[in-house]
Each structure stands twice: as C-alpha cells, then as structure tokens.
Amino acid sequence: MENKKVLLLGDEAIAQGAIDAGISGIYAYPGTPSTEITLFVQNSKEAKEKNIHSMWSANEKTAVESALGMSYAGKRSMACMKHVGLNVAADAFVNSAITGANGGMLVVSADDPSMHSSQNEQDSRFFGKFAFIPILEPGNQQEAYDMVNYGYELSEKFSIPVLMRITTRLAHSRSGVTTGEKKEQNELKLPDNSKQFILLPSIARKQYKTLLEKQKDLLLESENSKYNQYIDGNNKEMGIIVCGLAYNYLMENYQNDCPYPIVKIGQYPIPKAKIKKLTEECKSILVLEDGMPLLEEELRGLLDKDVKVKGRISGEVPRDGELNPAIIRKAIGLELIEGTKIPEFVAARPPALCVGCGHIDSYKAMNEAIKDAYGDGHVFADIGCYTLGALPPFNAINTCVDMGASITMAKGAADAGLFPATAVIGDSTFIHSGMTGLLDAVIEKTNIVIFIFDNSTTAMTGQQDSHAFGRVKDICLGLGVAEEHLRIINPVPRMHKDFVKIIKEEIAYNGVSVIVPTRPCIHVFKKIRAKMGEKK
C-alpha cells in the first residue's frame, strides 16, 4: 500500500492516515458523517495485525477520555465524532487542552452544514478556539490523509491535542489518495511531568498559563504552515480568504486562474500576518468558509469599523447552509450558469422507516394507546431511525433534541404535571446518554413510561454494534426499575393487541415503567440470515 494511489472517502483517508501515523487506538461513537473513519480501521487487516484498538465507545465523552488516557500512556490516539458529539465530549475536550497531551492525540469532528443528517450545523472550529486547541481543516482527501501525520507531530511537538475539522462533503466524497510512510507505534511512556494530568486548582492554574503561553508558538507554527498559503493575484480590487474545501469551489470557477490574491487556510490559530498583508493590499475582502462565519466575525470585530469584508454576515454568501460552486460563483460576481427548472409536480421524497421495520409496529401500538386516548403531545423521542416517527403516516413523536433527551424531557414534563409523559429511545442511544436520566427518574419514582426500542444495533448510521446488545434488561433492573414494570414485547402485527394493553397498564401505574419492544433491525436480521446461509 506504500506510496500507492488508492480511492478513499475523506473519512477513510483520515483512517488510513492514522494507521500510517502509528496510532495505537481509535475511539468513537457512530455519527454521520464521521462513522466511516472508525469503520475503516475496524475493517483494516493492517490495523488488526498492528493490534490497533478500534471498538466503539459508549459515547463521545468516553471516547475522548479513553483517547486522552492512551495519550497519557505515551501512545498516539484518535477520537472521532460528529459535530454534536463534540458537545457531549466537551468537558473532556476542553480540559485536555489544559492537561496537554503526552503521546500525540487527534480529535476529529465532522461538521454537517446544511444538516443532511443532523439537528444543527454548528461549526467545530469554535470549540477549537474556545479550548485553545490548534485546528486542522483539510481541503481535499489528500490533505485529509497528510494532515493526520502532521497533526500528530504538531500534537507531540507542543504537547497538546489537535482538532481536525472536516465537513460532510469531504467526509463522504471519494478521490485518489497517495499514501506515505508507515510509522511504528510509540513506546509506552509516562508523562515527564507527573502532575501534568492532575487538574487540581493549584496545578490547573499553572497548566492553564502554560496553555496560554503556547498560543504564540502555535500561531507562529500556523503562520509558517504549508497548509496556510498566500497566493498572489494581479487584481487587488478584492482579496479572498478561503478555508478548507471552499478552495475547491473557488478553483472550480476560476480553473486555477483566479485574478484575485488568495489566503488559503487549512490550519488555525488564524495566520494573522498573511491576513494582514491581504487586507492592506486589497480594497475589499471576501471570506469563504463552510460552516459559520468564524473568521469573518474576527475580521469585522465588534464594531464593524472600516468594513470592507464580505461574506456570510453581510449577505454575499448565504448565512447558513453548505457552500457549493454556484454560491461562490455568485459571491465572486461571475454570471450564473442555469440549468432546466425542476418540473413542479416532482414531489419531495423524505426518508422513511424501512418496510418491515419493528418501529412501525411499535408506533402503531403507541398511537392507539397514547395519542388516540390522550391526544397529541405526550411522546418525547430521541436520535435514531425512530425519529422518522415524526413524519406521516405516524406523527407519533413530539420532540427530538439531543442524545438521551427523551427520558429526561419526559421526566421534566411529568414533574410539571403532564400525564401521561412517555419517552422513546433506541437501545444504542439509551447506552450513550439515556441510562443516567433513567436513574434520575427511578430515584424520584417519576410517573413516566419509557420505551426502549431494542433493535440490536446502532441502525441509523449503518448497523454498528451496540453496547446494549443483550444487556438492556439487566441495565434497567440494575438501575432500579421494578421487574413487574419492565415489560419486554416482540413488536409484530400479531402482538398488536397485547402491546396496546401493556402500554395502557403501564400508563395506569404511577411510577417508572420501561417497555422494551425487542426485534432486530431488518438489515441486521438479513445479515444474520445471510451468515447462517453461508454456514449451511
């Protein structure tokens, strides 16, 4: 594989980069568009031979903490997540800047501008800046590969974790990547400073000062980085600052022949000197960044004084959503090329639960027992395939906020007096962030009914293994759910009447009830059947 060109998704390029950079472990919870990074390592023969850890973590926080522990032990580690996963991991992430790293540590956060598969389009670069952690933002698959090794060198040179920020378009786009040198894994080695990782206030204050002092060195590194380039142009009417993969859209429009000077950014802290040069030379500045206007805000400052900056805030670029070649074409003032209009009759085709999915039967029973009896507004749901229960023909759920919020929001609503208050959560999401909320409810004997849709997998992201497999019942009992109010049912059409009856009984019970419709995801079932067929 050495120095060979291979076709890789952006996610896969990062994974191969990590294997080649000598990581000893990758830690992650599945989340679109980041899932394929860890999947690639799990399926890599090479990673298996090198004994690289790649099992899924319970959530993003446990993932970052494990990666930090591996770094503590002197080895290179990676933690991967989608952007909202970084919220879950934020406590560990922000504090890891203060402890610093021992072995190189990379946190990869995959943002989803335009919310192709997410609840928001937050920009992870803000988190990097907030935590004083340097950021790498690859513009294409090759850079994604190359930056991983560079990121580990950066991390070890400055003893600090490094954030790599990608977006959906790079994560899920394939291109040829030339792979490089393969590094050996680090030896086990404890930190030189034995107090480095103890964030007691007295030590944390010192460590924090060290972190702040590192910033000027990180800035210098960024100014001189090959990933931050000043590319000259003759026409100084406008200068263009372009971050990450927005550069590709710009070049698509100019075909390597942009008349304006450009500052191309792939590494942060923001390279101040290069930007200063551009702003002094040019009459106006256009900022192109996929995600939120981080750089544009900094350039404008609070007072918007002497403004010659154009971008998302001033409206030359739309305030939200993913960038594309047409948006940039408009922003640089070139004439738009238009295709044929979509005929009016073309109907939207939203995603839907698969034919034969067990969630369909669960929602049918729930609608009859809850919505038909008490009206709409009683079902707090969560993140997973079952979120599609919000759409017709079910219209069965009323909320979807963040991982685990179903149980806790139902609890809050029950505390406020809502009856019945029910929650829907999948088995994998329950493990991720639902268990603690269940404990809250059990302790207070809150009057709620919780449905744990157990389909034996993390289905939405493509059927990854779930830690919940075979453990849901024991976990609930262990957390203190009464055995007689822990009801397990097979959600199939012939059980519909029984299912409705169970729900009604548990709504009538004043306390915590957990109903577990248990039936494997049809895709998992197909895989199991195919495996059994092979054995025959």
Add this chain to the structure above:
Amino acid sequence: MKSDIILAGVGGQGILSIATIIGYAAVESGLYLKQAEVHGMSQRGGDVQSNLRISDKEIHSDLIPEGSADLILSVEPMESLRYLPLLSKDGWLVTNSTPFINITNYPDQEKIDKAINDLPNKIYLNADQIAKDLFNARGMNMVIAGAASVFIDIPFAKMEEGIKVIFGKKGESVVEKNLNCLRAGREYSEKNR
C-alpha cells in the same frame, strides 16, 4: 476529457454499485475521479444522489456546478427530474421508466413521461423489464449503467472488467448475468440515441 455525472435514485436502489463500476473503469483508465456520496438518514427510502466526476485533468470541486453535468443517470423516473438544474444544455438524461412509489403524492406517470420525452437528449427505458427478460430482476441498475456507458468516454471493456472484479466473489453466473444486463443497456442506447 471530462464527464460530470449525477447518479439519482431512491435509497436502497443501488446507485452506489453503479458508481463503483464506473469509478473502477475510470481509475483503471488512468483518469482523475471525485465522487460525493450520501450516507446516513437519507439512505432510508429517501431521494439520494451521487456526484461522480471523471476527468483527465485534476478535479477541484466534489460537487458538480449547476448547469454543467454531462449526464443524469437515474434508476427512477421522477428522481431523474429532480436534478435537471444541474444538467448542461447539451447534456443527456438516461433513466429507468419504472417508478418506485413509496410516497402517497407520487405524480401521474403521464406527467413524468411527458417531461422526460420533451427533453432533447434522453434515453428512457424500462430497465426493470429488460433485466427481468434476462432472468436477473436485480440487474436493473446494471442495465442503466450500460445505457449510460455510451455517453461516458471510457473504454466499455473497462466497465465489463469492473463487473467481473466487483461481482467476482459471488460466482461466475452472477458476473455473467450482470454483464448481460450491462450489454443490453448499452445496446438499447446505441439503437435509441
């Protein structure tokens, strides 16, 4: 040489296998390639598309700019129309005519037929039927790949090779059945372009 292709369909219909075969042929022909895919929630029976770009020069954007696709290749008729704004004025639309109806407000077939037939450059074929006639009901996507191959400037033999590599594990007869579908699609386009 440049070929910007929009692959369209409904999640689960197999557009990614088409992309894999064309992609294999492109890379084996020494061309540059970029292919943006859709993963995650939209794969569950929703509309899906993939941007496949092939060129003898370096490709910048992962996304095909509006009004500049050379080809829309669709396994579902209504879905083929969703991407018309991306098609260039002299681009071709190659689509299956068998609808995939999983929504209640699916438009009248006549409207779709008319919109497609009114286009200057189109290949409108019943790929499901062609595949069935060749005793390979699941080979519909290979029929479409074959029909589109006429408009993609890479050696057809490389696409045939792609099928051998990708279906090889499943045995000789699966390879043969898919090759038949690919060739039948190509033949249809050659006769009807």
